[in-house]
Amino acid sequence: MSQSTLAGMENSAVAVLKRAIELDKESRLQDSLVCFQEGIHLLMEVLKATKSEAKKEHYRKNIANYMDRAEKLKEHLNDLKEKGKYHEQIKIPEDATGFSYEKLFKSYLDSFVTEVWVEDPYIRHVHQLYNFLRFCEMLIKGPCNVKTIHLLTSLDNGANLQQTSSLEEIKQSLQSYNVTLEVNYSSSIHDREIRFNNGWMIKIGRGLDYFKKTQGRFSIGYCDFDLRQCHETTVDIFHTRHTKSS
Template sequence: MADKLQGVESSAISILKRAVELDSSKRYDEAVTCYQEGLQLLLEVMKGVSDGAKKEKFRQKMLEYMARAEELKKFVRDEKTAGKQHEQIQIESNATGYSYETLFSRFLNQFLTEIEVEDPYIRSHHQIYNFLRFCELVVKSKAPVKEIRLLTGSDENPELQSQQHDKLGQLSESLQKHNIKLTIKYSDTLHDREIRFDTGWVVKIGRGLDIYKAAESKFSIGFCDFDLRPCHQTTIDIFNRKYMKESVDTAEDTV
């Protein structure tokens, strides 16, 4: 009986270890299945344990794994529901209420670890400041982001190019203090403007991060708070490439 119980315990540990590995690899559906299978086996083991301290240890572990499994189930369910919809936001000229926090905060959750920003115009002083504000939002959100990858164009003027690279280099050093790596690459042929989150979400903005009109002065309302800053006219498309692909594949299978 003891040997059988030991075998079940070994299987439970192996499956739960696999669940954690899948969880870390963002394969959440598979992770949930492994968590559930491992918990079922761990429950069998706990029923056969007479030692009070060991039983309590198993109980605590089960509660920990159950909480994580439920968390992942809810996340996957919510993402699938939202991700199958293509959302479009039309921002009219001079419209307000579209700060980076308003637009992006919903994507900065506990499952996010990497962000890719493609915008050919992170060059001039105010454009780099826009990117800085976006990075500040990421840091402030407490999302466990480890890396931000920026692909942008390089200024054609050698002097301005040097200033651009220097400013982005300073931002990179600052982000390192918050344990975020900034990887910068330059492209002369880049045209698309989109932000990709490694949870699958993609935000395509016609004007990239440069959606705001210049403030009337440094002491006018809207200079500091982007929710109060008038915007240029632009279109924002939001979709989840992972679940949109699943929807397309399912539709093709039914044809």
């Protein structure tokens, strides 16, 4: 490994671990734990490639300290989950960026996720249907092994043909990835929540529709939702040992 590559990996480790500490202070425990784990992994790769014994010792001490914090964080998280007391809140400010579905949901997805429930009354208009499609794409990319996605939404009485045909197209497309989409409609649905069968439940004030329109189809943020401005909304995250099926 070249010195420039090694330096780049060390800088990446430092940045991720710095973010882990910031998230820890903000009580975003799950996100913090994921960052600690990623940062420790990067730092261990740096340790393996380092030849200087003095630097090796320095990295070993730092890794030990970060592993100790990560382990305590993990124990605290498990205790909160076991007692059903886990609650984390993220406030997305008006016009904020960096809140793509990947960034928001990644920390709560793992290989145990095989089933997902989406309850959102507003998966009706074209941009909302695209939002749901992007959410499905995120699930397919992993690290989960989703087999079934349940969608409960309201029927758009004004343009239900477009809504139902679009959802049917998404359903057919998902089948090529061995994922089943089950769609149900409710005239009384109001709450918005997303549940994974590993116990995580995410409630977003605006549901999946928290992104603003870009100025045009060739504006930055049109394709990459990390660069897309958001509406102000609140995200509440819970964990329950038993996820209801519907």
